[in-house]
Amino acid sequence: MRSQVRITSLNRLTPKQLAKYNDSLEALRLMRSGLSFSKSVKMAGTSPHMAKKYLSAALKRENHKISAKRTDSLTRILRIYEDGEENFIQVMGLAKAQKIAKYHSAIGQGIDRANPCPLKEFQYAVVKDIFGKYHHFETDISKLLEIFEKREEPEFFTIYRRQ
Numbered sequence: 103m104r105s106q107v108r109i110t111s112l113n114r115l116t117p118k119q120l121a122k123y124n125d126s127l128e129a130l131r132l133m134r135s136g137l138s139f140s141k142s143v144k145m146a147g148t149s150p151h152m153a154k155k156y157l158s159a160a161l162k163r164e165n166h167k168i169s170a171k172r173t174d175s176l177t178r179i180l181r182i183y184e185d186g187e188e189n190f191i192q193v194m195g196l197a198k199a200q201k202i203a204k205y206h207s208a209i210g211q212g213i214d215r216a217n218p219c220p221l222k223e224f225q226y227a228v229v230k231d232i233f234g235k236y237h238h239f240e241t242d243i244s245k246l247l248e249i250f251e252k253r254e255e256p257e258f259f260t261i262y263r264r265q
Contacts, residue, residue, distance in 0.1 A: 111232060112177055112192055122148060126156040127178065133170040173197065177232060183209075183240040188249050191231040198229055205239050209246060218243050 112120060125148035132142035139161075143153045154161065160174035173196045180202045181190055193199060205227075208220035224239040231237060240246055 112179055122152050123156050126153045127176065129153050130157050130160055130170055130174070130176075139168040181206075182229070182237055183246060183249055184238050186240065186245045186249065188253070189237070191229075191235075191237055192233075193229060194232050201227070201229060212243055213246065216243075 112123065115123060125146045129139075129142040129146035129148055130153075132145055133139060137145070139153070140150065143150050146153075154168075157174075157176070160171050160176055161168055162171050163169075175195045177192055177194050178199050179190055179192050180199060181188060182202060182205070183189070193202065205224050208224060211220040212218050218241070221239075221241040221243070225241045228236045228238050240249070
Protein backbone atom coordinates (compact mmCIF):
# COMPACT_ATOMS: atom_id res chain seq x y z
CA MET A 103 0.00 0.00 0.00
CA ARG A 104 2.44 2.65 -1.18
CA SER A 105 0.18 5.52 -2.16
CA GLN A 106 -1.21 6.30 1.27
CA VAL A 107 -3.11 9.53 1.89
CA ARG A 108 -3.86 10.58 5.46
CA ILE A 109 -7.01 12.70 5.42
CA THR A 110 -7.91 14.59 8.56
CA SER A 111 -10.37 17.17 7.24
CA LEU A 112 -12.52 16.43 4.24
CA ASN A 113 -13.01 20.18 3.70
CA ARG A 114 -9.73 20.24 1.77
CA LEU A 115 -10.95 17.82 -0.89
CA THR A 116 -12.48 18.98 -4.14
CA PRO A 117 -16.01 17.69 -4.89
CA LYS A 118 -14.53 15.15 -7.33
CA GLN A 119 -12.00 13.93 -4.75
CA LEU A 120 -14.71 13.74 -2.09
CA ALA A 121 -16.88 11.60 -4.39
CA LYS A 122 -13.94 9.23 -4.97
CA TYR A 123 -13.28 9.11 -1.22
CA ASN A 124 -16.92 8.27 -0.49
CA ASP A 125 -16.88 5.57 -3.17
CA SER A 126 -13.79 4.13 -1.51
CA LEU A 127 -15.57 4.11 1.86
CA GLU A 128 -18.45 2.26 0.23
CA ALA A 129 -15.97 -0.31 -1.10
CA LEU A 130 -14.61 -0.73 2.44
CA ARG A 131 -18.14 -1.28 3.76
CA LEU A 132 -18.73 -3.92 1.10
CA MET A 133 -15.46 -5.63 1.97
CA ARG A 134 -16.49 -5.78 5.62
CA SER A 135 -19.75 -7.40 4.55
CA GLY A 136 -17.80 -10.25 2.96
CA LEU A 137 -16.99 -9.28 -0.62
CA SER A 138 -13.52 -9.45 -2.08
CA PHE A 139 -11.49 -6.30 -2.69
CA SER A 140 -11.92 -6.45 -6.47
CA LYS A 141 -15.68 -7.08 -6.31
CA SER A 142 -16.28 -4.38 -3.72
CA VAL A 143 -14.26 -1.82 -5.69
CA LYS A 144 -16.18 -2.64 -8.86
CA MET A 145 -19.57 -2.47 -7.09
CA ALA A 146 -18.66 0.86 -5.46
CA GLY A 147 -17.71 2.31 -8.83
CA THR A 148 -14.14 3.20 -8.03
CA SER A 149 -10.75 1.94 -9.11
CA PRO A 150 -8.41 -0.30 -7.12
CA HIS A 151 -5.81 2.48 -7.23
CA MET A 152 -8.19 5.05 -5.70
CA ALA A 153 -9.40 2.61 -3.06
CA LYS A 154 -5.83 1.80 -2.04
CA LYS A 155 -4.94 5.48 -2.03
CA TYR A 156 -7.74 6.49 0.35
CA LEU A 157 -8.15 3.29 2.37
CA SER A 158 -4.60 2.04 2.82
CA ALA A 159 -4.76 2.62 6.60
CA ALA A 160 -7.86 0.39 6.78
CA LEU A 161 -6.59 -2.41 4.54
CA LYS A 162 -4.31 -5.34 5.19
CA ARG A 163 -2.62 -7.81 2.88
CA GLU A 164 -2.64 -11.50 3.81
CA ASN A 165 -1.65 -14.36 1.51
CA HIS A 166 -1.57 -12.01 -1.50
CA LYS A 167 -5.15 -10.91 -0.80
CA ILE A 168 -6.31 -7.48 0.29
CA SER A 169 -8.87 -7.42 3.08
CA ALA A 170 -10.36 -4.86 5.44
CA LYS A 171 -9.16 -4.39 9.00
CA ARG A 172 -11.83 -4.78 11.67
CA THR A 173 -11.66 -1.11 12.59
CA ASP A 174 -10.23 2.07 11.14
CA SER A 175 -9.56 5.72 11.87
CA LEU A 176 -10.83 7.15 8.58
CA THR A 177 -12.71 10.45 8.50
CA ARG A 178 -16.38 10.42 7.54
CA ILE A 179 -19.02 13.11 7.06
CA LEU A 180 -22.18 12.12 8.91
CA ARG A 181 -25.56 13.70 9.63
CA ILE A 182 -26.68 14.28 13.19
CA TYR A 183 -29.53 16.19 14.78
CA GLU A 184 -28.86 18.52 17.70
CA ASP A 185 -30.57 21.54 19.22
CA GLY A 186 -33.49 21.20 16.82
CA GLU A 187 -31.28 21.35 13.72
CA GLU A 188 -29.76 19.02 11.17
CA ASN A 189 -25.95 19.19 11.05
CA PHE A 190 -23.22 17.43 9.14
CA ILE A 191 -20.11 16.68 11.14
CA GLN A 192 -16.81 14.99 10.39
CA VAL A 193 -15.85 12.15 12.71
CA MET A 194 -12.78 9.99 12.75
CA GLY A 195 -13.06 6.27 13.20
CA LEU A 196 -15.45 3.42 12.68
CA ALA A 197 -16.61 3.38 16.32
CA LYS A 198 -17.99 6.95 16.16
CA ALA A 199 -19.59 6.27 12.78
CA GLN A 200 -21.29 3.18 14.19
CA LYS A 201 -22.53 5.15 17.20
CA ILE A 202 -24.15 7.71 14.88
CA ALA A 203 -25.62 4.92 12.73
CA LYS A 204 -27.11 3.36 15.86
CA TYR A 205 -28.58 6.78 16.73
CA HIS A 206 -30.24 7.00 13.29
CA SER A 207 -31.64 3.51 13.76
CA ALA A 208 -33.08 4.55 17.14
CA ILE A 209 -34.67 7.60 15.49
CA GLY A 210 -36.34 5.34 12.93
CA GLN A 211 -37.63 3.02 15.61
CA GLY A 212 -38.82 5.92 17.74
CA ILE A 213 -40.71 7.62 14.93
CA ASP A 214 -42.14 4.50 13.29
CA ARG A 215 -43.50 3.16 16.55
CA ALA A 216 -44.14 6.55 18.21
CA ASN A 217 -41.99 5.22 21.02
CA PRO A 218 -39.21 7.41 22.44
CA CYS A 219 -37.62 4.52 24.37
CA PRO A 220 -34.91 3.66 21.79
CA LEU A 221 -33.69 7.28 21.94
CA LYS A 222 -33.24 7.27 25.73
CA GLU A 223 -29.87 5.62 25.25
CA PHE A 224 -28.67 8.79 23.49
CA GLN A 225 -30.17 11.34 25.89
CA TYR A 226 -26.82 12.17 27.50
CA ALA A 227 -24.54 10.75 24.83
CA VAL A 228 -22.09 12.94 22.93
CA VAL A 229 -19.83 12.49 19.96
CA LYS A 230 -16.64 14.43 19.33
CA ASP A 231 -15.89 15.66 15.82
CA ILE A 232 -12.43 15.97 14.27
CA PHE A 233 -12.20 19.61 15.34
CA GLY A 234 -12.67 18.74 19.03
CA LYS A 235 -16.26 19.97 19.32
CA TYR A 236 -18.70 17.84 21.26
CA HIS A 237 -22.16 17.25 19.77
CA HIS A 238 -25.22 16.17 21.75
CA PHE A 239 -27.84 14.01 20.08
CA GLU A 240 -31.39 15.36 19.73
CA THR A 241 -33.70 12.86 21.42
CA ASP A 242 -37.00 14.77 21.51
CA ILE A 243 -39.26 13.12 18.93
CA SER A 244 -41.34 16.26 18.40
CA LYS A 245 -38.20 18.26 17.57
CA LEU A 246 -36.98 15.49 15.26
CA LEU A 247 -40.31 15.53 13.42
CA GLU A 248 -40.02 19.32 13.04
CA ILE A 249 -36.55 18.88 11.53
CA PHE A 250 -37.88 16.33 9.06
CA GLU A 251 -40.79 18.59 8.10
CA LYS A 252 -38.40 21.50 7.44
CA ARG A 253 -36.45 19.49 4.90
CA GLU A 254 -37.00 20.61 1.37
CA GLU A 255 -38.18 18.04 -1.07
CA PRO A 256 -35.87 17.74 -4.05
CA GLU A 257 -37.35 19.34 -7.12
CA PHE A 258 -38.73 17.01 -9.71
CA PHE A 259 -37.32 17.65 -13.14
CA THR A 260 -38.93 16.17 -16.19
CA ILE A 261 -36.41 14.13 -18.12
CA TYR A 262 -38.51 13.53 -21.18
CA ARG A 263 -40.61 16.29 -22.67
CA ARG A 264 -44.12 15.33 -23.68
CA GLN A 265 -45.22 16.37 -27.13
